[in-house]
Amino acid sequence: MPDQPHQPTPAGRPDAGPYDALLLLSFGGPEGPDDVLPFLENVTHGRGIPRERLKEVGQHYFLFGGVSPINAQNRALLDAIRKDFADGGLDLPVYWGNRNWTPYLTDTLRSMSDAGHRRILVLATSAYASYSGCRQYRENLAASLAVLAEEGREPLRIDKLRHYFNHPGFVEPMIQATLDALAELPAAVRDGARLAFTTHSIPVTAADTSGPVPGHGDGGAYVAQHLDTARVIADAVQAATGVERDWQLVYQSRSGAPHIPWLEPDICDHLTDVHAAGAPAVVMVPIGFVSDHMEVTYDLDTEAAARAGELGLPVSRAATVGADPRFAAAVRDLVLERAATERGLAPRRCALGTLGPSHDICPAGCCPARTPLPAAAGID
Structure with missing residues (x-):
């Protein structure tokens, strides 16, 4: 079937059918x-x-x-999405539920059921493939749906939007944020500044089983997706500044037992190493995070900034996409893309980099836990 644009309703409005609501699903x-x-x-x-x-x-x-900061940032993102939907003529209510704090996911799904919604799309505030960023949310959805079933409610059908790490509406705000962070550095060190692309460290075993990579097998998507996004941003920054910069993907926020291997290097160790190697400055670019929540404000703005201060190394930190209007527009694009696919069309699927658009339906065995639970919105 040839590539088709997102189809409007007969009245000329964008059509989210068969879906009747969007759920923003976050950590809390x-x-x-x-x-x-x-x-x-x-x-x-x-x-x-x-x-x-x-x-x-x-x-x-x-x-x-x-x-x-995460709840306030989710409220801002909700406002941005609702405004974009209204401005774009998309009549789709947007709800919000969390994994770990109010508003809890089960309560939100109960409210959506009470309002008559039955076909629900989910936007998770995690752009990449991983257990904690995808499969665990799907397990949360399955557990909440089981509670509602025990209450005798009519079943809800839930689908999850694809990973959006390489959607232009996610990447382009990060490019601009990196340029803005470079501009914050003293002019004398700006051209020599390295880029440190940061994301949450996860166990190596979890990274190795984090979903398929096109042309490279069934695992390793977490690291591959970050590297592809980082490369797109680094190339765009070079094009804008005329300066080719060293860059590296580094990790932060490790929380596991010391004897279990997690992805490295840690951002603080990285700052120490590049300072010893003569780097005049570093821009930290938190591509692994949708908003400036605690793991950004503490692990980067507090802990990593303190390490840089001890070293005498100038650093700046790029903002995350947050409630950027381009990201809100990307959400609308992803909703209409998935809706058109469900109606049997072949919509345009936006993606930058080399990996192409991610899958709509998570395959069986993708991002498993040691003791996986039932999961919704995919092939269990």
């Missing part, structure tokens, strides 16, 4: 000091982490008044 975060420990207990449920260790981690939040 505390919104006050009394929320911090209960939130961390939700995050680590079943992992046997001592309460004293949770109190140590909680200090990161207490530095910011016990409030994670």
Whole structure:
């Protein structure tokens, strides 16, 4: 079937059918000091982490008044998406649910059921393939749907939007943010500045089983997708500045046991190494994150910035896409793309880089956990 544009309704409005609602699905975060420990207990449920260790981690939040930025940023993104939908003539209500804090996913799905919604699209606030960024959200959806089924509710059909790490609406704001961060550096070191593309470290075994890479086998998508996005941004920055820069994909926010291998190098170790090698400055580009939440504001703006200060290394940090209007427009594009596909059309599928657009339906065995649970919105 030939490539077709997104199809409008007979009245000329964009058509999201067969879907009747969009759910923004995110991680959640505390919104006050009394929320911090209960939130961390939700995050680590079943992992046997001592309460004293949770109190140590909680200090990161207490530095910011016990409030994670993520919920406010999700509210801003909701506003941006709703505005874009309204401006673009797309009549599709948008809801929000979290994995670990209010508004909880099950409560949101219950509200959507009460409102009569039955075909729901999900946008997860994770752009890449991984267990915690994709499969675990699908497990959360399945668990919530099971609760609603036990309540005797009519079944909901839920589909998840594809990974959007290489959609222009995600990448282009990061390109501009990198250029803006370069401009913040002193002129004397700007042209020699390295780019450190940062993302969340995960266990090596999880990275190796994080979904298929076109032409390269069944695993390794997490690292491959980040590298492809980083390369697109680095090339665009070179084109804009006329300067070819060294760059590297590095990691942050490791939380696992010391004896389990996780992806490296850590951003703080990387800063130490490039400083020793003579780099005059570094721009940290958090391509692995949709918004400036706690793992950005603490791990980069606080911890990594402190390491750079100790070294006397000038650093700046690029903003994440957040509620950028281009990202909101990308969400609309992804919704209409998936809706057209469900109606049997072959819509244009936007993607930069070399990997092409990601799959719509997660294949069986993609991003498994050690003890995987039932998962919705894919092939279990």
